[in-house]
Each structure stands twice: as C-alpha cells, then as structure tokens.
Amino acid sequence: MEWKFRKDFQVMPGIxxxxxxxxxxxxxxxxxxDIEFETEKLKHSILKPYEAQHEIKSASIDKLTSKExxxxxxxxxASDKASNETSLILTTKxxxxxxxxxxxxxxxxxFFKFLFKKKINLMEQDLPLLNEEVEELKEQLxxxxxxxxxxxxxxxxxxxxxxxxxxxxxxxSQKKWDFTSSRQTNRIxxxxxxxxTITRSEIKISERHLPIIRTEVPALCFHNxxxxxxxxxxxxxxVYESNADFAIISYTDLKIDFNQVxxxxxxxxxxxxxxxxxxxxxxxxxxxxxKRFSNNYQIPIVVYGEIHLKSSSGxxxxxxxxxxxxxxxxxxxxxxxxxxxxxxxxxxxxxx
Numbered sequence: 165m166e167w168k169f170r171k172d173f174q175v176m177p178g179i180x181x182x183x184x185x186x187x188x189x190x191x192x193x194x195x196x197x198d199i200e201f202e203t204e205k206l207k208h209s210i211l212k213p214y215e216a217q218h219e220i221k222s223a224s225i226d227k228l229t230s231k232e233x234x235x236x237x238x239x240x241x242a243s244d245k246a247s248n249e250t251s252l253i254l255t256t257k258x259x260x261x262x263x264x265x266x267x268x269x270x271x272x273x274x275f276f277k278f279l280f281k282k283k284i285n286l287m288e289q290d291l292p293l294l295n296e297e298v299e300e301l302k303e304q305l306x307x308x309x310x311x312x313x314x315x316x317x318x319x320x321x322x323x324x325x326x327x328x329x330x331x332x333x334x335x336x337s338q339k340k341w342d343f344t345s346s347r348q349t350n351r352i353x354x355x356x357x358x359x360x361t362i363t364r365s366e367i368k369i370s371e372r373h374l375p376i377i378r379t380e381v382p383a384l385c386f387h388n389x390x391x392x393x394x395x396x397x398x399x400x401x402x403v404y405e406s407n408a409d410f411a412i413i414s415y416t417d418l419k420i421d422f423n424q425v426x427x428x429x430x431x432x433x434x435x436x437x438x439x440x441x442x443x444x445x446x447x448x449x450x451x452x453x454x455k456r457f458s459n460n461y462q463i464p465i466v467v468y469g470e471i472h473l474k475s476s477s478g479x480x481x482x483x484x485x486x487x488x489x490x491x492x493x494x495x496x497x498x499x500x501x502x503x504x505x506x507x508x509x510x511x512x513x514x515x516x
Contacts, residue, residue, distance in 0.1 A: 220343050221390050223478025228403055228411030230477065237412050239310060240376045244407040246308040254301040261294045311378045312397075323501040324398045330490075330497035331384045331396075335369050338434040339486035342367045342389040343470075362427075364484065365389040376407050386483060394473065394481065396498075399505070403479065413475050415505045421472040422495035424488055429466045434486035441465040471495055 222228060229237050268287045271280050345363040367389065371382040374395055383395035383402070392405035401418060403411040428443055442462045446454040454460060469491025473481045485491040 220345055220480065220482050222392075222403065222480045225392060225403060225405055225409050225411050228413055228475065228477045228479055230400075230412065230414040230417050230475075233400060233412040233414055237410070240410070240412075241408065243308060243310045244376055247305065250301060250305045250308050254298065254305060257294070257298050257301055261298050264291065264294055309378050310376070320398075320501070320504060323497075323504055326497040327396070327494075327501050328384065330494040331369070331371075334485060334487075334490045334494040337485040337487040337490055338436050340367050340369060341365060341484045342387065343482040343484055344390045367483075374402065374404060376404075376410070377402075386481070388481060391481070401479075411477075413477065413479060415502045416509045417475045417477060418479070418502055419474045420495060420498055420502065421474070422492055423470045423472070424467050425470045425484065427466050427468050427484075428463050430463060433464060433466060436487040437466045437468065438488070439464045440467050469495075 264287065268284065268291065271277055271284050271287070274280070277284065341364040343362055343364050367387040369384070369386050372385040372395070373379065373382045379397070383397045385396075386394040388394060388403075392403040392410060395402040395404055400415065401413045403413065426440065429437075433439060442464055444452075444454070444460055444462055446457045446460050448454050467488055469485045469488040471483045471485075471491060471494070473479055473483075
C-alpha cells in the first residue's frame with residue numbers, strides 16, 4: 165500500500181494472540197499491506213511511572229505489566245502516538261478543506277464572479293486533491309489502531325464464556341463497591357464492635373471497548389476509584405488509566421481470592437443482601453449496648469461477597485458486592501479459567 169500525501173505513515177500491525185495447552189503466544193501480524201513495520205522502535209516508548217498513594221491500591225502503573233507482554237504494551241503506545249498525530253493532521257486538513265469549499269462556493273455565487281474566473285478555476289482544480297488527502301488521512305487513522313485477533317482452544321473458549329456469563333450475573337448485584345482503604349479500629353475507644361473501618365465507593369461494572377485496541381468483543385470492565393480501571397480480555401488483563409498510562413497483566417501472574425465479609429451496614433440494606441446479625445451503634449467489650457448513650461440504636465450486620473485481585477507485579481484491588489452467591493459464582497468461573505491457563509503454562513515450563 166502506497167500513500168500519496170503522507171508517505172512516511174506506518175500501518176499498525178495486528179496482534180494475534182493464541183493460548184491453549186501450548187501456552188500463551190503473541191505474534192505481531194502485519195495487515196494486508198506491503199509496508200514494513202519497524203518493531204524495534206517500539207521497545208523504548210514506555211512512559212514515566214505514576215506514584216501510588218492509598219493502602220488498598222495497586223503499584224505504579226509502569227510496574228504492573230507482565231514481562232512477556234512488554235512488547236505488546238510498547239506496540240499499543242506506538243499506536244496511540246500514531247493515532248494522535250494522524251488525528252491532529254486530519255483536523256487541520258478537514259478545516260482547510262471546509263474553508264476552501266466555502267470560499268469557492270461564495271466566489272461562484274458572487275455577483276462579481278466573472279472577475280474571479282481564473283481563481284475559481286484553480287480552486288476547483290485543488291478541491292479533488294484536498295478531498296483525496298482528507299480521505300487518505302481517515303484511512304490512516306483507521307490503520308493507526310491495533311486490531312487484536314484472539315484464538316483459543318475450545319476448552320479455554322468455553323471457560324471464558326463461563327466467565328462472561330458469571331460477570332453478567334454479577335452485574336445484577338444491587339450494590340457494587342471498590343474498597344480503597346482499611347484501618348484497624350480501637351474497639352474500646354470507639355465503642356464499636358467493628359474490627360476494621362473500610363473506605364468504600366460505589367462503582368459500576370460493564371462490558372466496554374478500550375480506545376487503544378480494536379477487538380470484536382468488549383472486555384469485562386471493573387471501575388477503579390483510585391487507579392486504572394480493570395479490563396478482562398481472553399488471555400490477559402489491562403489496567404487502564406489513559407492511552408499513555410496502562411499495564412497488561414498475563415493471567416499466569418494473576419491471583420484471585422474470595423471472602424464472605426460481615427459488614428456493619430449503616431446505609432440502606434440492599435434487597436439481595438442477607439442480614440445475619442445485629443449490633444449497637446455504641447457497644448461494650450462484650451457486645452452489649454453501652455447504656456451511657458441514651459440515643460443508642462441497633463445496626464444490622466450483613467454479609468457481602470468480596471473479591472481480591474492480586475499479581476506478583478503489584479496489582480492489588482478489592483471489590484465488594486451485595487449478592488454473595490453471584491460474587492462466589494464469578495470467583496469460581498474466573499478461578500477455573502485462570503487455573504487452566506496457569507497449569508498449561510506450568511507444563512510448558514517443565515519441558516523447556
């Protein structure tokens with residue numbers, strides 16, 4: 165493929181990701197074009213780190229990417245740079261085309277157009293070239309993003325389908341939270357039965373596409389209050405803050421834990437939550453109400469489902485859901501999927 169106007173533009177290749185019993189493999193796959201892609205230039209595009217602050221929070225975004233997916237990240241960074249450059253040029257050329265078209269229209273409608281015959285003729289000759297250049301830039305903008313093609317064996321594909329189904333059910337939980345900090349309480353001084361005080365923020369989970377990568381199906385997204393959102397794809401997870409700040413984590417590096425947590429709920433009780441006990445706003449050491457407080461009142465204790473996502477590179481995110489059963493179902497589905505990938509990779513490593 166040859167460009168007429170912007171001859172130095174490089175088409176972004178696609179990524180072919182295959183995983184199964186033979187492990188996980190990523191391959192840069194050039195598109196149907198004769199332009200050679202310079203992969204070596206991608207390896208020096210990683211940006212500076214972002215400093216983490218809170219207790220329940222992942223490490224700096226630049227530290228999270230799995231070693232085997234560093235080149236994949238570099239490719240996406242180069243893709244974003246190419247896309248931004250092309251978008252800027254396209255905006256400039258589109259404005260130029262619109263101004264040129266409007267000026268030509270005004271001249272042709274002018275009462276004195278006979279005075280501008282030569283100029284009108286030249287502008288009419290330039291118009292097709294301007295149109296052609298804008299259309300070429302639109303095509304280059306499309307080629308500047310990375311197309312991800314995912315291929316997996318039937319067993320792994322079926323396991324990921326289970327994850328998607330469980331995620332859809334989990335989304336029906338009435339309440340969803342991101343736990344961002346935790347501190348141990350002083351039960352005597354605070355007159356509380358709670359062992360820990362949790363800072364939480366309500367979130368949404370959804371199926372979404374990322375702007376840095378083109379895929380046929382959306383990723384499973386967990387919103388993150390104090391860091392990058394989590395996007396679960398087949399074969400890997402992306403922690404995304406922006407097109408320039410993101411990390412790619414292999415499921416071979418991922419660990420997920422599930423817990424049923426007792427929570428002293430002072431907000432309205434979600435309809436899909438079980439109340440398992442009650443406590444008092446102010447309590448004695450033995451759990452009885454502190455009668456020194458005349459306005460003391462009972463507070464329900466409920467059970468929520470908690471998921472903790474971790475990686476050896478520093479991922480550390482805790483999510484909580486009002487529906488314990490659906491949380492456990494998602495945990496089981498994702499755990500089975502991750503375990504299958506990790507076991508296959510372990511077998512491959514044994515025979516290397």
